[in-house]
Amino acid sequence: MAVIKEQPNPQESITVTDNRTGKTVTIPITNNSIPATAFTALKAPTTAGKRQEDDLGNGIRVYDPGFMNTAAIKSRITYIDGDAGELRHRGYPIEQLAERSTYLETAYLLIYGHLPDASQSKIWEYEVMHHTFLSEDLTSLLRSMRYDSHPMSIFITAFSSLSAYHPEANPSLAGQNLYTTSPELLNKQVIRALGKSSTIAALSLRIRMNRPAIAPRADLTYTENLLYMMDALSPADPYRPDPRLAKALDTLFILHADHEMNCSTAAMVHVGSSRVDPYSAIAAAASALYGPLHGGANEAVIRMLQRIGSVDRVPAFLEGVKKKKELLFGFGHRVYRNTDPRSTIIRKVAEEVFSILGRDPDGLIEIAQALRDAALKDPYFVERKLYPNVDYWSGLIYKTMGFPLDFFPVLFAVPRVSGWLAHWKQNLEEGTGKIWRPRQVYVGEGRRDYVELGEREARKVEDSREGVRELPHYQSRRRGPRGGVPAKL
Known part of the structure; x- marks a missing residue:
């Protein structure tokens, strides 16, 4: 349970208040550690303007890169x-x-x-x-x-x-x-x-x-x-x-x-x-x-x-x-x-x-x-x-x-x-x-609809991390680049 009503030793715990909702949870400390799942009790209402991807209804996730x-x-x-x-x-x-x-x-x-x-x-x-x-x-x-x-x-x-x-x-x-x-x-x-x-x-x-x-x-x-x-x-x-x-x-x-x-x-x-x-x-x-x-x-x-x-x-x-x-x-x-x-x-x-x-x-x-x-x-x-x-x-x-x-x-x-x-x-x-199944904090795009290939705008690829570019092919010069006409000697 995330909310502890009876604590044998109250000093061996921490109390966390979610300032968004005012909700408070008391979490026991064992071996100088607390269970991360206790924070799932801190749920926030999904209201207008809030990202669906932040998953507010399932409590706070602990982010630790x-x-x-x-x-x-x-x-x-x-x-x-x-x-x-x-x-x-x-x-x-x-x-x-x-x-x-x-x-x-x-x-x-x-x-x-x-x-x-x-x-x-x-x-x-x-x-x-x-x-x-x-x-x-x-x-x-x-x-x-x-x-x-x-x-x-x-x-x-x-x-x-x-x-x-x-x-x-x-x-x-x-x-x-x-x-x-x-x-x-x-x-x-x-x-x-x-x-x-x-x-x-x-x-x-x-x-x-x-x-x-x-x-x-x-x-x-x-x-x-x-x-x-x-x-x-x-x-x-x-x-x-x-x-x-x-x-x-x-x-x-x-x-x-x-x-x-x-x-x-x-x-x-x-x-x-x-x-x-x-x-x-x-x-x-x-x-x-x-x-x-x-x-x-x-x-x-x-x-x-x-x-x-x-x-x-x-x-x-x-x-x-x-x-x-x-x-x-x-x-x-x-x-x-x-x-x-x-x-x-x-x-x-x-x-x-x-x-x-x-x-x-x-x-x-x-x-x-x-x-x-x-x-x-x-x-x-x-x-x-x-x-x-x-x-x-x-x-x-x-x-x-x-x-x-x-x-x-x-x-x-x-x-x-x-x-x-x-x-x-x-x-x-x-x-x-x-x-083992670690959680993630999703910070990418929200929902968007698929666009057919012929309807997409042309993009100028400037980011070298994007792999859509011609790569050198190590072939015989007799075949030429990409298997076509040989290059001029």
Whole structure:
């Protein structure tokens, strides 16, 4: 009910008065939030001069472009305190998990809500590592993609295809309540997705390098196996990755495993609310991550440092940032108003990797350090709370480890699969069961009548966003433009 007559604790509520009608509603506050549907009680009469499209009779809609202050779910998974710079998974501080846990254990924690005991841990790791293999026909399908395909395109294609390889796990074939009535089947898909994501990632890099696929090894750790599949020369190669680098990558995976309701996670839950299979939902989430404003941040940091070029050009670059002539990547965060807690951890990982592999020959590490030091001393950036975030150092680590820039988003996607699955599973078990369907505020044309083609006035198209214009056709000059007489030589 939107109107609350009896309030056990009146202080835990807000009272809203609609000045158009004088109507007042009292809305309970729970967990410092109020239900948006309460505003539907504030209906206004439809009178002359009012737009039909404003839908006055169905109450007020809450307009929040970009979801700046809208909570779409209740979650038990990840907590972020942006002001204090705190990040916890299921209550555990990220600092403790990064130091003492492993990625697979953290994945279990995110998905099932508690740390596994010794027996559960052994079974969990065994099952994930024995579901890393891809079928030959799926591998062939992916290898048919162009050698210069972006690795994220291959990653997305692979997951969108997986549902075709597991029809028994497809609610469109086996029933829409499949995952709410069969937890065993749900758990199997979770294990499959986690195991296969690393193999898909490695294969996307092998395709990019025009190298044959390397089968996974279940006797290695999760990140050791990933590095092995990327770097082994052949199945007979006795190569084993440096355990220190595997540990560094494992820590990075813990830091990237989940970060609450970000763009890709919201996409996972939104698409999953239709009851589609988890592989298709992961493909949608990965597509969101593919966008340069989300998964491309660490790549943007590297390109920024390359553009700066040398330590002595850092001051001029920062002046350009202040004058809005340059973009500063890797500083600040939409959620954190203080230091990103992950950045402190990742800085230690960076030093470990640099000590093993040496400094980047392009001098980017020195530029990054100079840029960080200068920004942290400059009142302009300090007052705006622009501190280095996790993306600032992760890109440098990946580049030092020899990963190409276009592979960075894949290294983000692989660990984030666990977070996506955790939120997908939670919404199945604790959500409303309804498909997500955001409202809109319509500000377009009112009703108008159709005009026949011959009766329409000619329009001069000046807006380049309007697509009605001739496009270049890349055909042989023998055919000429649009297939007509050849152009004069």
